[in-house]
Amino acid sequence: MSAGVTYARGFEAAAVAAGLKPSGRPDVALLVGAPGTVGAGLFTTNDVAAAPVTLSRAHLAAGGGRGVLVNSGQANAATGARGDRDAAAAVAAVAAGLDLDPTELLQCSTGVIGEPLHMDRLLGALPPLVAGLVDDGGADFAEAIMTTDTVSKQATADAGRFRVGGAGKGVGMIAPSLATMLAFVTTDAPIERRDLQGMARAHLSPHLESISVDGCTSTNDSVLLFASGAAGGPRLRPETDAWRRLAAAIEQVGASLASQLIHDGEGATHVMLVDLTGAADDRAARALAATVADSPLVKTALFGGDPNPGRILQALGTAGEGLDPETIDVWVGPTQLVHGGTIPPAYFEADALRGAAVAAMASPEVSIRIAVGDGPGTSRVLGCDLSYEYVRINGEYTT
């Protein structure tokens, strides 16, 4: 059965090995929707955005979004005017093969920053790529977008008679500078183009923006949502029951991809779920939770299996949110380790309090719950530990 991005009807995908990656593994992928397919996109906030990000933003603004060309191997970032020309030429070649206007296609790249696209190899691989499009190409698509991912990531969900599917790759910047989180989600529900961006922002973004391996936003991060309408019927209108059911399915696919991405984070041996409540608003909650999830001291403590409530407090205090320490409670697993900003002295006496928290730290998914007051702001951020393997991947591989 077709999976991933081709689970929803009205989509075809394909992949080839063009030789952009030294490994010789598949490295170019294509996803195209049936006529009438509309697209939406969320992109990196990095000031140094890659050429394909600039191209995709422009093509979406011009009304495009029928499909996307993806390559791994080179990120086509920090490549100057040459990078823009290369991105445009690759998309133009695919568009010609599909008899589309180039602006109908988007583009994503992931790989080495600064290295120019190997255009001769890429252009030579595009005709067989276009010729290979099939309605069960989702698995090939998911594999070709991998860099140092150890497994491919796909997810599917249903919303009544509508289907939702997705694929994602990477998390963390990967040696030697292989970067980027990419996620692609498709649905066969009929949605107006102008409504799709709202759906992506409200229901896809929160999950895929809640994960952090090392706090490093890449130059190429992109999340794309496509709707083919191939399931038929009238266009869904926002905030109807059918819309909400579809939104729930899209959230389910987004949450699954986010979880798969963080579990495959560079060198990760444990994942932490940082749930923060009581902040002034959701933005403050997210900033606080992310500061904990990104703290190298919390991350090394997670690696070492040490609950270390002092490091969690230390991290919270540096978020710049003006916390009153006396409002802070922290739980590791089921055990409360901070009461109103104070760590119980019993914690340091090797008793049951510490033992229960240490046991919770042994779980593959460690829950860290934090309350900082009685405000309405909440957030969940998924993080992972900082291990020897992270240092090895990012430090030793210097080619």
Next chain:
Amino acid sequence: MSAGVTYARGFEAAAVAAGLKPSGRPDVALLVGAPGTVGAGLFTTNDVAAAPVTLSRAHLAAGGGRGVLVNSGQANAATGARGDRDAAAAVAAVAAGLDLDPTELLQCSTGVIGEPLHMDRLLGALPPLVAGLVDDGGADFAEAIMTTDTVSKQATADAGRFRVGGAGKGVGMIAPSLATMLAFVTTDAPIERRDLQGMARAHLSPHLESISVDGCTSTNDSVLLFASGAAGGPRLRPETDAWRRLAAAIEQVGASLASQLIHDGEGATHVMLVDLTGAADDRAARALAATVADSPLVKTALFGGDPNPGRILQALGTAGEGLDPETIDVWVGPTQLVHGGTIPPAYFEADALRGAAVAAMASPEVSIRIAVGDGPGTSRVLGCDLSYEYVRINGEYTT
């Protein structure tokens, strides 16, 4: 010859082993100036400030600053009302021994967050500490404030007939949660109390705030500057020639301590000097340079000896300073690796360009120069690499 904090005339110091540290090494230190000594302080910006930080701020505000009691072993942070009572009791005991008002003394602690001060041991050690004050106690003082520092840090400088001395400890949060950067600088120049804080902020803060091991601001960071006036003569007035000479000597001591601290950073094998120019103002320059110095991807690249200009660009783009990529130039050592936001394709062809940068990365102090436009803002931030040893220190030691 007397060194460190007792190099300047009019200061006495002492240290004892109270048993606050499991190692049994000296862990309580005292520095006291002659009558008329004035003090100034700069403290952590962490919202979760430790009890001794709160006490020192209050005592400085009340006109105090004759001396400082320092302990390692427990940070006395996240200890609630008990922590405040313990800090006040320790300072009161020392003040009684010296026949001073308690508000004349400041306090610093460094060690485990959350664990209460071992008050019985600390109080028992204070009488011999007070009795042991000598005018060549600087080296003992510098040793007793160490936690997992591998060497003690002292510095001295002269400004005409005035002397300046200093001691510092730590950098990075140190397992199991041993925290804190502390620095103490003394001078025998006569300075009005109201002018001393300005001297500290203008001439001591920039150096000691320019270092980052892991971007983790501790709950206890404190920088104190004391002036005894023991060299005699009229009070120095700001912005006179004598003031500027003294400021230069204080800067020299601050820069030396900062350099010693970063070279002894947790697991550090290489130091990077990130010099940033062309930003809108110094604040923006500092934010950009710190984002590079704190990036785990730049830090692991430094560990691996990989110049990796793509990671430097990626980090700059996440600082939130709205950079125009086309304005960015980057040099590693003497070699320019980024021109107007673009990495030369030649960099990826294993030629002399890359080789020269790789050679520069082998230096114990690696220069990374970044220009981001033609604004007046400049900053230097000192960072270090992220090594296996950092993960070991912070992850494996879980006691």
